[in-house]
Amino acid sequence: xxxxxxxxxLNKHDCTVHAADVVQRLGLLMPCIAGExxxxxxxxxLVDWIDVAFEVEPEISGHGWQVGLDDEVGLLVRPDYDDLAxxxxxxxxxxxxxxxxxxxxxxxxxxLCADGLRAAVMQAVAAANRRxxxxxxxxxxxxxxxxxxxxxxPSATAQKSQDAVExxxxxxxxxxxxxxxxxxxxxxxxxxNMNGILILPAxxxxxxxxxxxxxxxxxxxxxxxxxxxxxxxxxxxxxxxxASLDKLRLRRPGLVRRRWAAIVFEKSGASVPLxxxxxxxxxxxxxxxxxxxxxxxxxxxxx
Numbered sequence: 001x002x003x004x005x006x007x008x009x010l011n012k013h014d015c016t017v018h019a020a021d022v023v024q025r026l027g028l029l030m031p032c033i034a035g036e037x038x039x040x041x042x043x044x045x046l047v048d049w050i051d052v053a054f055e056v057e058p059e060i061s062g063h064g065w066q067v068g069l070d071d072e073v074g075l076l077v078r079p080d081y082d083d084l085a086x087x088x089x090x091x092x093x094x095x096x097x098x099x100x101x102x103x104x105x106x107x108x109x110x111x112l113c114a115d116g117l118r119a120a121v122m123q124a125v126a127a128a129n130r131r132x133x134x135x136x137x138x139x140x141x142x143x144x145x146x147x148x149x150x151x152x153x154p155s156a157t158a159q160k161s162q163d164a165v166e167x168x169x170x171x172x173x174x175x176x177x178x179x180x181x182x183x184x185x186x187x188x189x190x191x192x193n194m195n196g197i198l199i200l201p202a203x204x205x206x207x208x209x210x211x212x213x214x215x216x217x218x219x220x221x222x223x224x225x226x227x228x229x230x231x232x233x234x235x236x237x238x239x240x241x242x243a244s245l246d247k248l249r250l251r252r253p254g255l256v257r258r259r260w261a262a263i264v265f266e267k268s269g270a271s272v273p274l275x276x277x278x279x280x281x282x283x284x285x286x287x288x289x290x291x292x293x294x295x296x297x298x299x300x301x302x303x
Contacts, residue, residue, distance in 0.1 A: 015116030016092055019047050022122045029125075031075045032132045041076060043122065049073050050121050052114045060098055060284065063106035065114075067121055073103070076125060078132040087127050089215040091120035097215055098281050100288040102194070171195055176219040177286045179210045181276035188237070190274060192289040195225050196241035197264060199272060204235050212279050238272055240264055242293040250287055253277075262286065 028040035049070040058064050067088075077084055085099040088107065093116065096108040109117050174191040180202060181188050187202040207219040223231070225241065232239035246265040253259050260283045262274040 015112055015119070017119045017123075018113075018115045019118045019122065022119045022126075023047065026122070026126050029076050029129045030133055032078050032129070038075065041072075043126075046073070046076075046122055046125060047118065050118050050125075052118050052121070054114065058106065059100070060106045063096065063098060063108045065107040065109055065112075065117055067105040067107055067117070069103040069105075069121075069125075071103070073125060076132070077128045083217050084124060084128055086215060086217055087124035088121060091123055093117075094120055098284055100284065101292040104288075104292075172222050172224045174198060174221050174223050175285055176207060176210060176221075177282050178274075178276035178278055179207065179219075181274050183272060183274050188274075190276070190286070191221065191223065192286055193223065194289065194293060196228065196239060196245070197286075197290075198223060198228050198231070198237070198239055199274070200231060200235050200237035204231065204237070210278075210282075216279065216281055218282075218285065240266060240272070242290070244268065245290070248287070248290045250283065 023043040026043035026046075028042060029046065030040055031038040049072050051068040051070075053066050053068075054064055055066055056064075058066070085097045085105060088094055088105065089097045093112040094107060094109045098106045100106055107117065109120070112120065171194040174193040177190040177192055179189050181190050183199060188199050189202050189204065189207075191198040191200075191205070205221055205223075207221065210219060211217050225239075228239040231237060244266050246267045248265070249263045251261040253261075259275055259277050262283075264272045264274065266272075
């Protein structure tokens with residue numbers, strides 16, 4: 001079997017399932033958001049919501065496939081406690097997944113054809129959908145507390161209970177780029193979401209240890225723009241909404257130091273230098289969020 005996008009020899013080591021196989025096997029998928037006009041989703045509909053393309057010159061080395069998800073997929077997944085990139089990475093034939101945007105993923109799956117990869121993505125979405133309606137998972141959250149209290153405090157418990165009942169607005173869901181970066185001689189933590197970049201002194205927002213794996217699970221917290229402004233003022237940090245961002249320069253690490261360097265330029269002329277030791281997916285997280293909101297022209301130094 002061959003596709004127009006990539007040479008692919010189908011044998012026992014390659015695709016074990018294709019989209020048609022998954023359509024026959026999957027039941028109905030239930031939306032995670034209540035709504036009068038939202039009914040169960042058939043697997044055949046899910047097929048049309050997944051776009052798979054092969055990039056001859058991929059943005060991320062070794063990740064030739066790019067997967068794009070329509071907005072409708074967001075109705076089936078709970079982003080506050082489920083990592084779709086992680087679930088994709090668990091599928092047979094998928095070696096690595098890097099999330100570039102909320103709906104865009106770069107995938108290393110050299111022995112899968114386009115339809116086989118689409119089937120893998122369908123299975124990942126179905127797994128996320130099952131978790132979203134499973135009480136065992138619904139009562140769990142890895143979202144850190146945003147008010148600086150300890151994880152065992154009453155307010156922390158109340159925050160976790162609230163997160164379990166109400167899914168936070170997706171635009172307010174921050175992901176941790178670095179827990180131990182330096183900026184102008186200070187140790188800082190760097191968070192990003194679809195509203196902007198939040199830079200705070202290290203330890204301001206408690207979180208679990210950072211995952212430095214090839215397909216990491218990013219630490220998360222929910223921070224609204226209003227709360228971000230308050231935290232930045234209270235802790236002498238920086239909240240840089242994308243509306244005030246001019247550009248971002250991101251430099252790859254050298255062979256010896258293995259440290260990433262970035263400079264965030266604001267339209268006001270102010271700039272914030274950042275330097276941290278970390279993995280490529282975390283650097284791409286920062287780059288990907290800026291690209292999603294500001295476009296490729298706003299970024300210098302494609303990682």
